[in-house]
Amino acid sequence: MKTLIKNVKIAKSGAMYHTMMIPGIIFLLIFSYIPMFGIIMAFQDYVPAKGIFCSNFVGLKHFMYMISLPDIAQIVKNTLIIAVGKILIGTFMAIAFSILLNEISKKFLKKTVQTIVYMPHFLSWVVLAAVVVNMFNLDGTINQILVSFGLDKINFMGSNRWFRPLIVGTDVWKEFGYNSVVYLAAITAIDPGLHEAAAIDGASWWRRVINITIPGMLPIILLMAAMSLTSILSAGFDQIYNLYTPMVYETGDVLDTYVYRIGLVGRQYSFATAVGLFKSVIGMILMLTANGLAKKYTDRKIF
Amino acid sequence: MIQNRSIKARMRTLLIYFIVISLALLCLLPLWNIVAISFSSSAAVSANRVGLIPVQFTTAAYQKIMDDVQFWRSFGISVIRVIIALGLNILLIVLMAYPLSKTKREFRGRNIYIGLLIFAMLFNGGMIPTYLVVKKLGLLNSIWSLILPGAVPIFSVILVMNFFIGIPKSLEEAAIIDGAKPLQVLFRVYIPCAVPSIATVALFSIVGSWNDFYSGLIYITKIKNYPLMTYIQSLSVSIEELLRAGKSATALSNVMEVSNQNLNAAKIVVAVIPLLMIYPILQRYLITGIVMGSVKE
Numbered sequence: 004m005k006t007l008i009k010n011v012k013i014a015k016s017g018a019m020y021h022t023m024m025i026p027g028i029i030f031l032l033i034f035s036y037i038p039m040f041g042i043i044m045a046f047q048d049y050v051p052a053k054g055i056f057c058s059n060f061v062g063l064k065h066f067m068y069m070i071s072l073p074d075i076a077q078i079v080k081n082t083l084i085i086a087v088g089k090i091l092i093g094t095f096m097a098i099a100f101s102i103l104l105n106e107i108s109k110k111f112l113k114k115t116v117q118t119i120v121y122m123p124h125f126l127s128w129v130v131l132a133a134v135v136v137n138m139f140n141l142d143g144t145i146n147q148i149l150v151s152f153g154l155d156k157i158n159f160m161g162s163n164r165w166f167r168p169l170i171v172g173t174d175v176w177k178e179f180g181y182n183s184v185v186y187l188a189a190i191t192a193i194d195p196g197l198h199e200a201a202a203i204d205g206a207s208w209w210r211r212v213i214n215i216t217i218p219g220m221l222p223i224i225l226l227m228a229a230m231s232l233t234s235i236l237s238a239g240f241d242q243i244y245n246l247y248t249p250m251v252y253e254t255g256d257v258l259d260t261y262v263y264r265i266g267l268v269g270r271q272y273s274f275a276t277a278v279g280l281f282k283s284v285i286g287m288i289l290m291l292t293a294n295g296l297a298k299k300y301t302d303r304k305i306f
Numbered sequence: 307m308i309q310n311r312s313i314k315a316r317m318r319t320l321l322i323y324f325i326v327i328s329l330a331l332l333c334l335l336p337l338w339n340i341v342a343i344s345f346s347s348s349a350a351v352s353a354n355r356v357g358l359i360p361v362q363f364t365t366a367a368y369q370k371i372m373d374d375v376q377f378w379r380s381f382g383i384s385v386i387r388v389i390i391a392l393g394l395n396i397l398l399i400v401l402m403a404y405p406l407s408k409t410k411r412e413f414r415g416r417n418i419y420i421g422l423l424i425f426a427m428l429f430n431g432g433m434i435p436t437y438l439v440v441k442k443l444g445l446l447n448s449i450w451s452l453i454l455p456g457a458v459p460i461f462s463v464i465l466v467m468n469f470f471i472g473i474p475k476s477l478e479e480a481a482i483i484d485g486a487k488p489l490q491v492l493f494r495v496y497i498p499c500a501v502p503s504i505a506t507v508a509l510f511s512i513v514g515s516w517n518d519f520y521s522g523l524i525y526i527t528k529i530k531n532y533p534l535m536t537y538i539q540s541l542s543v544s545i546e547e548l549l550r551a552g553k554s555a556t557a558l559s560n561v562m563e564v565s566n567q568n569l570n571a572a573k574i575v576v577a578v579i580p581l582l583m584i585y586p587i588l589q590r591y592l593i594t595g596i597v598m599g600s601v602k603e
Contacts, residue, residue, distance in 0.1 A: 019488045020405035020413045027402040030457040035426035041435020106322045116330045123333055125585050127517030129535045130574050134336045142354050272434050279432030287428045
């Protein structure tokens with residue numbers, strides 16, 4: 004009798020749980036799952052008037068075309084260079100900053116600094132692009148400083164040599180503070196007794212950072228590194244779209260901006276979908292790998 | 307801290323303070339420069355004389371914005387969008403996170419739902435197919451095209467779900483013994499306990515919708531329906547187009563008008579103010595919210 008009542012209760016709340024899931028699942032089906040069927044377009048010569056049911060199938064034509072394009076190699080290369088640069092330098096900056104910030108014992112100063120360095124993360128690239136242009140254009144602050152040192156002006160925004168460093172640098176500037184949140188939390192979780200013991204044994208501050216702080220942060224560092232793998236094919240549409248010009252397509256065009264330009268602006272729907280699918284599949288493989296690695300080496304997982 | 311106040315240690319502390327404060331200034335000053343520009347005369351701006359203090363202080367740019375109908379229209383669209391999206395996001399996040407925080411035994415089918423969510427997070431149809439769905443639904447040029455495709459922020463659902471999982475089971479059992487139903491348990495026990503994580507996803511939602519220009523770029527074709535960020539973004543594009551279109555007298559005067567740097571700076575400052583008002587309120591929950599919710603052991 005008692006178990007019967009319990010079973011009825013579970014069934015009742017089960018129905019309740021399903022009902023609660025319905026609205027969200029409907030949105031997911033419409034805006035995530037139905038578009039997945041649209042991937043068929045990548046294997047067709049899609050004509051908007053005919054729709055995906057009547058357009059002609061062409062097999063792997065668009066993929067073959069994609070591989071044969073000299074553009075695509077350059078674009079994948081740009082994407083990887085920019086993404087890897089952002090991940091490596093960004094992670095290093097965030098870790099270093101969190102270690103330094105942890106040394107600040109004045110509470111008010113620490114809070115103020117935190118509020119300031121997190122701020123750029125919350126601003127749109129539309130806004131920050133104006134800030135970056137203002138700093139780096141030909142008459143900008145940086146060039147004024149260069150001139151005052153007797154150096155030549157540099158056309159940062161329009162130079163294929165400087166565009167990638169500019170993109171990586173400004174992204175690191177925007178995100179290092181915010182990314183330091185998790186590292187700071189990891190440092191606080193380290194047993195202060197370890198530091199005290201090491202200090203009594205005569206270990207210098209630098210030694211303690213190398214031998215206690217960093218090893219203590221290692222699980223989080225590995226987890227974040229694994230997670231950042233997933234963004235390796237998204238070098239940041241918002242940022243690049245707002246900062247690039249045709250002059251720097253050669254070094255600045257990445258997969259996302261390319262899909263936008265040829266797909267929506269150039270109306271080559273099928274080809275753009277094929278490039279998008281390529282990105283999606285590789286992204287998914289990377290994400291699963293990252294989750295597997297995180298589970299294996301840190302006992303934590305993303306999902 | 308360890309009581310080792312040798313000269314070397316003091317020098318080190320001083321150096322660390324110097325580096326940390328410099329980095330904070332590096333984040334602040336470029337933004338402050340824009341504020342200074344917005345309050346300076348356009349002559350001073352085009353002569354590059356503005357640093358951190360406004361030169362020939364004037365509020366002319368702000369007065370000009372006051373009369374800019376499109377700016378305020380876009381501003382209003384963004385405000386309405388943020389409010390609707392926030393309500394919808396939080397409702398769907400909480401409704402989904404709660405059942406998903408139950409075990410497989412308590413909620414049969416949980417793993418199927420989780421699978422659906424994670425697959426949608428990992429894999430998507432891409433820009434063009436999503437665009438075609440939004441178009442087929444007749445949402446182009448409507449505010450709903452900005453809100454509905456992002457109605458379920460999957461990462462936020464997982465974050466709140468993990469936070470819910472961390473809430474002690476005994477709290478729920480006590481409430482059930484007192485006669486609470488699942489919905490009451492959710493609203494009286496779980497939501498009050500999960501304030502940091504809900505505040506965090508609320509901040510994500512507000513920041514995400516306020517800052518998004520991409521949806522506007524893709525789904526909105528009439529300038530009068532642009533949300534604020536898309537409108538501001540379009541200003542810099544139209545300068546380029548005007549320059550390319552030729553040098554007729556009207557085109558040039560338009561360029562002068564749009565490329566008016568202190569006016570653009572003032573627009574940017576106004577566009578950032580709403581975020582700067584909300585961010586400090588929600589920021590204090592951020593660390594607990596992210597750290598407790600983002601990973602599971």
